[in-house]
Amino acid sequence: MTNFKNTFKRKRSTILYSISLAILLFFLKWLELRYIIFTHSFEIYAGCIAVLFTALGIWLALKLSKPKIETIVVEKEVRVNSNENIVPDVSLISQLEITKRELEILNLLAQGHSNQEIAATLFVSLSTVKTHNQNLFEKLDVKRRIQAVEKAKRLHLIS
Amino acid sequence: MTNFKNTFKRKRSTILYSISLAILLFFLKWLELRYIIFTHSFEIYAGCIAVLFTALGIWLALKLSKPKIETIVVEKEVRVNSNENIVPDVSLISQLEITKRELEILNLLAQGHSNQEIAATLFVSLSTVKTHNQNLFEKLDVKRRIQAVEKAKRLHLIS
DNA sequence: GCTTATTTCATACTAAAGTATGAGACATTA
DNA sequence: TAATGTCTCATACTTTAGTATGAAATAAGC
Secondary structure, three states, rough: OOHHHHHHHHHHHHHHHHHHHOOOOOOOHHHHHHHHHOOOOOHHHHHHHHHHHHHHHHHHHHHHOOEEEEEEEEEEEEOOOOOOOOOHHHHHHHHHHHHHHHHHHHHHOOOOHHHHHHHHHHOOOHHHHHEEEEEEEEHHOOOOOOHHHHHHHHOOOOO | OOOHHHHHHHHHHHHHHHHHHHHHHHHHHHHHHHHHHOOOOHHHHHHHHHHHHHHHHHHHHHOOOOEEEEEEEEEEEEEEEOOOOOOOOHHHEEEEEEOOHHHHHHHHHHHHOOHHHHHHOOOHHHHHHHHHHHHHHHHHHHHHHHHHHHHHHHOOOOO
């Protein structure tokens, strides 16, 4: 312990010097920072504005964007004995926002036609048929044409 | 006409004076505008930054955010024939020389599965499923899976 | 044992289907 | 007139489907 005290006394000046030096260095660093901020105040200001208004933009977009409406059909099985006359369910078709053209294509799909054949039948391009298919699959919440047909028949969208 | 010319000559200086005055005024206005822009260049710059980054924010938000989805659930009664009159036509199946395995695959096809899924279900390789499909299509005399399903249902090979 | 039918798998290829994205034309509607 | 919905088409790319062919393993029946 005495040894430690002696050592401390001997080295006090050194330690003090070190501390002063450290403080001075910190002060200088601080001055440098101030200087940097001062000389670049415009850029910093602009940066702040940029960040702020980016945030504003994001907030605006999130607030004002309309939610996409998705209709999900929950199927309830009802068992019947007789084959009733199957009538296309018009209300469900409109509810799922299936357009006339899409319904046409759905019927052709159900007949087992390829996209090429459908395009030829309707006098449109292959691209068009593919686009209709895409929209149709999304509206019916299916992945493949065969599922679309299957579901459409089950929901009586087509006969 | 002569009268007009004389009037014009008399008033030419006046007109020229007016025009000069107008030009001068325009020039002054332009200077003023320049001055305004100059003295407020920082605000204008900041404004531009604000607009730009607001747009950036909106774009970012729209691009990167998942679309808001509002879900509407519709309950739909699906009528299912519970009677037993739809029974796989065994005689026709054997007549067409459709094997057990092929019939299994036909049923999975009818449920809208992909070849991959069928392979996984039956614990066989994709190649095998394709081979079965090929044989099946030939026996049913169709070109595509969707036609195979359609025909199989029509012939009551599957329910 | 040999043949035959069935099931399995592979490779290599072509064709078709599906995804993602952007955009023009046109009619309807607020 | 501006916004919206529908239909149209394109390009570029990835994934599935389908074709052709050959072949191994196995069980059933002659």
